[in-house]
Amino acid sequence: MIQRLLPFFTLIALFVILSIASPNFLTSTNLSSVVRQTAVINIMALGMTVIIISGGIDLSVGSILALAGLLGTMTMEKHGIPLGMVVGLIAGMLCGFANGAMTTSLRINPFIVTLGTMGIYRGMALIISKGLPVHEIPPSFSYLGEGNLLGVPFVLWILLACAAVIHVKLEHTRMGRYAFSIGSNPDAAHYAGVPVRFHIIGVYSIAGLLTGLAGMIEASRLMTGQPTGGQGYELTAIAAVVIGGGSLRGGEGSVLGTLVGAFIMGLLANGSDLLGTNPYWQQVIIGGVIILAVSFDELRKRRMTS
Amino acid sequence: MLLQLKGVQKKFGGVVALRSGDLEVNAGEVHLLMGENGAGKSTLMKIVAGMQGRDGGEMLWLGRSVNFQNPAEAASQGIAMVHQESLLAPHLSVAENIFLGREPRLPLGWVNRREIVARAARIIEEHHFPLKAEWRVEKLSPAGKQMVEICRAIQQGSSLLIFDEPTSSLSEAETQEVFRIVRALRDRNVGVIYITHRLEELRAIGDRVTVLRDGETVHTGPLAELSTDQIIRHMVGREVTAIYTRDALPPGDEMLRVDHLTCQPLLKDISFCLRAGEIVGMAGLIGAGRTELCRALFGLDALDGGEIRISGQPVRIRSPRDAVKAGMALIPEDRQRTGLATALPISYNFTMASLERVSNFGFIDHGAEKKIAADYTARLRIRAESGKQLAGRLSGGNQQKVAIAKWLVGGARIFLFDEPTRGIDVGAKVEVFQMMDELARSGAAILMVSSEMSELLQVADRILVMRQGRISGELPGRTTPDQIMRYAAFEVSAATTGDQAE
Numbered sequence: 001m002i003q004r005l006l007p008f009f010t011l012i013a014l015f016v017i018l019s020i021a022s023p024n025f026l027t028s029t030n031l032s033s034v035v036r037q038t039a040v041i042n043i044m045a046l047g048m049t050v051i052i053i054s055g056g057i058d059l060s061v062g063s064i065l066a067l068a069g070l071l072g073t074m075t076m077e078k079h080g081i082p083l084g085m086v087v088g089l090i091a092g093m094l095c096g097f098a099n100g101a102m103t104t105s106l107r108i109n110p111f112i113v114t115l116g117t118m119g120i121y122r123g124m125a126l127i128i129s130k131g132l133p134v135h136e137i138p139p140s141f142s143y144l145g146e147g148n149l150l151g152v153p154f155v156l157w158i159l160l161a162c163a164a165v166i167h168v169k170l171e172h173t174r175m176g177r178y179a180f181s182i183g184s185n186p187d188a189a190h191y192a193g194v195p196v197r198f199h200i201i202g203v204y205s206i207a208g209l210l211t212g213l214a215g216m217i218e219a220s221r222l223m224t225g226q227p228t229g230g231q232g233y234e235l236t237a238i239a240a241v242v243i244g245g246g247s248l249r250g251g252e253g254s255v256l257g258t259l260v261g262a263f264i265m266g267l268l269a270n271g272s273d274l275l276g277t278n279p280y281w282q283q284v285i286i287g288g289v290i291i292l293a294v295s296f297d298e299l300r301k302r303r304m305t306s
Numbered sequence: 307m308l309l310q311l312k313g314v315q316k317k318f319g320g321v322v323a324l325r326s327g328d329l330e331v332n333a334g335e336v337h338l339l340m341g342e343n344g345a346g347k348s349t350l351m352k353i354v355a356g357m358q359g360r361d362g363g364e365m366l367w368l369g370r371s372v373n374f375q376n377p378a379e380a381a382s383q384g385i386a387m388v389h390q391e392s393l394l395a396p397h398l399s400v401a402e403n404i405f406l407g408r409e410p411r412l413p414l415g416w417v418n419r420r421e422i423v424a425r426a427a428r429i430i431e432e433h434h435f436p437l438k439a440e441w442r443v444e445k446l447s448p449a450g451k452q453m454v455e456i457c458r459a460i461q462q463g464s465s466l467l468i469f470d471e472p473t474s475s476l477s478e479a480e481t482q483e484v485f486r487i488v489r490a491l492r493d494r495n496v497g498v499i500y501i502t503h504r505l506e507e508l509r510a511i512g513d514r515v516t517v518l519r520d521g522e523t524v525h526t527g528p529l530a531e532l533s534t535d536q537i538i539r540h541m542v543g544r545e546v547t548a549i550y551t552r553d554a555l556p557p558g559d560e561m562l563r564v565d566h567l568t569c570q571p572l573l574k575d576i577s578f579c580l581r582a583g584e585i586v587g588m589a590g591l592i593g594a595g596r597t598e599l600c601r602a603l604f605g606l607d608a609l610d611g612g613e614i615r616i617s618g619q620p621v622r623i624r625s626p627r628d629a630v631k632a633g634m635a636l637i638p639e640d641r642q643r644t645g646l647a648t649a650l651p652i653s654y655n656f657t658m659a660s661l662e663r664v665s666n667f668g669f670i671d672h673g674a675e676k677k678i679a680a681d682y683t684a685r686l687r688i689r690a691e692s693g694k695q696l697a698g699r700l701s702g703g704n705q706q707k708v709a710i711a712k713w714l715v716g717g718a719r720i721f722l723f724d725e726p727t728r729g730i731d732v733g734a735k736v737e738v739f740q741m742m743d744e745l746a747r748s749g750a751a752i753l754m755v756s757s758e759m760s761e762l763l764q765v766a767d768r769i770l771v772m773r774q775g776r777i778s779g780e781l782p783g784r785t786t787p788d789q790i791m792r793y794a795a796f797e798v799s800a801a802t803t804g805d806q807a808e
Contacts (some may be wrong), residue, residue: 174662
């Protein structure tokens with residue numbers, strides 16, 4: 001049990017250490033900026049959690065983020081913010097739907113399918129925008145990523161709402177339970193009459209929807225629709241899930257774990273900025289943390305089964 | 307004499323696979339090794355070929371006591387095994403497979419491809435195999451792959467070749483081809499051990515026979531001196547130790563009717579019915595199509611023809627989901643792979659097939675689920691700490707109970723049990739039989755596939771026997787193992803004592 005909570009303790013320890021080491025850490029400006037920076041990855045990682053629990057993977061979320069953000073902001077230029085938001089979210093969901101549909105109908109490993117769509121979605125974003133970012137965005141749109149509500153960043157509320165919904169979905173609904181069953185043993189789920197394909201497509205669609213939302217937040221923070229945005233985000237999202245106890249073999253993972261995983265990485269990045277660590281070292285540190293976290297988790301599981 | 311085994315023993319955990327295996331093989335003979343499923347034939351041969359160690363007994367090779375640590379050591383001494391499932395590298399050529407691991411080298415470690423191909427071609431030509439050295443192995447038929455394995459063995463200069471059921475996946479013509487090769491090997495003074503339970507075709511090539519039963523050698527002698535009946539008697543034995551007896555019920559209404567079901571490549575024209583309150587046994591040898599029949603009925607494989615009726619109504623079952631909706635349940639043979647999610651709690655497994663029952667508008671009622679877990683854990687006497695325990699941490703018998711409970715929760719009425727007692731201890735077996743009996747008494751219909759004849763005789767009201775994808779016979783529940791074996795292993799019309807030498 002203590003080992004299961006290891007990521008949680010790591011996060012707290014990191015928080016305490018940074019509070020002591022840097023006078024600038026425990027300020028509302030800095031903490032708000034950490035929240036804003038991690039919110040995008042966090043929301044993507046929530047979707048990734050559901051996918052990884054169901055035994056899948058999605059490498060295309062970085063590209064979906066860019067494509068959804070781009071389509072959303074382009075719509076906003078002419079038709080206003082609400083329609084832009086809707087278009088961004090639906091674009092994300094359709095991309096996820098396509099990933100799930102291809103994985104199940106072509107019976108190709110999702111790693112390969114989403115490796116392909118990673119390129120396809122990115123290419124589509126570049127073709128549609130002719131490679132140029134969208135700048136003509138209504139100024140009030142910046143509230144989504146940069147505004148405050150009740151004294152904290154607005155994105156924190158969005159993040160908490162998403163986390164609550166996904167948590168309830170996973171732990172308290174049939175869809176969530178089927179995600180665990182399919183991820184733990186797809187054959188047993190199929191033999192038990194679980195509509196496996198339907199639920200896999202659902203899982204990727206939900207992740208796509210969340211990525212679309214993350215894409216809109218990213219666009220709002222930067223006040224541009226960037227066809228080249230979000231590169232490498234997929235790996236950060238996967239890392240957050242895995243640090244939080246998700247297993248790439250499926251059947252394991254939790255919303256709380258993923259939030260903790262994403263914030264650990266957020267704090268590591270923020271801490272190295274504050275302490276003036278060479279930014280090149282940041283990457284080395286984060287990479288090491290991923291490997292360490294997963295090896296501890298494997299050790300725990302091996303001890304549990306023996 | 308090439309090989310002599312005396313009192314060889316082997317245990318897997320607590321299960322005794324070989325009690326006392328004796329075998330003598332001479333150069334230039336084809337020695338048949340016969341026995342029921344699980345009699346210990348394959349285990350004995352794996353020990354000979356160095357794939358497994360032995361726990362006791364003696365093994366003499368060319369008069370010297372040997373103890374092979376691995377297959378390579380056995381191979382270096384001249385013992386080679388032709389496997390049931392091909393152990394070749396499919397993407398490499400025939401020649402590369404023949405020389406795999408023993409490639410002739412040029413200086414600098416380069417593989418001498420030209421020599422490999424030339425030498426492989428010579429072996430192939432010498433034995434008139436319908437192969438080409440350059441062909442890729444993945445394109446070959448099962449028979450072709452076996453020929454490559456035989457070439458491999460010959461290339462090693464083997465003086466003893468073991469065939470583990472080589473013809474089970476072959477067509478008639480291919481079988482004849484393998485026989486021709488076996489005869490040619492015998493003529494070159496090679497010893498051949500041939501595992502089989504299809505006797506009819508083996509009169510043609512066998513010289514002597516050794517019969518194993520329950521891990522013990524019960525007979526060995528020239529094949530010509532034995533009638534088919536005598537061999538069957540040796541294989542099944544006389545005594546059937548009863549651990550359970552069941553009083554049959556008067557059967558009720560017809561629950562499941564199957565007419566002319568066909569499912570390529572194996573199942574042909576299968577018709578039978580299950581009635582309420584009935585336990586129907588399904589006997590047959592491995593590969594007869596019993597598991598495939600369960601899969602087809604449960605919508606896991608698409609049918610090529612035939613009709614399924616449930617309670618008189620024709621149904622189309624295209625997926626397990628349809629089957630579950632129609633009230634069917636499949637307890638698969640391979641629990642760990644298809645019956646359970648071993649990494650999830652048992653309570654999740656209980657409700658996996660009937661989550662609707664414990665949820666409202668898609669939301670799971672955790673209280674109801676917990677109650678179901680507690681109920682069934684107690685009712686089925688599942689030894690678990692709580693519903694939260696992971697299914698994979700239970701013993702085999704308790705895992706099987708969870709796999710069965712999954713269907714009880716959903717209220718299924720037609721049960722397909724595929725090898726329900728595999729890998730569980732005697733106490734749990736009796737409990738599984740009791741569960742089946744209770745189900746039957748409550749009006750369910752049960753099909754029970756089992757390779758354990760004694761269990762079928764104890765539990766089933768009547769017994770269907772499958773052979774090579776067809777139902778070859780139907781017997782009353784109080785039949786004898788000899789009768790079952792007759793339908794399972796032999797063409798019934800030819801199952802008299804006739805000597806079928808060519």
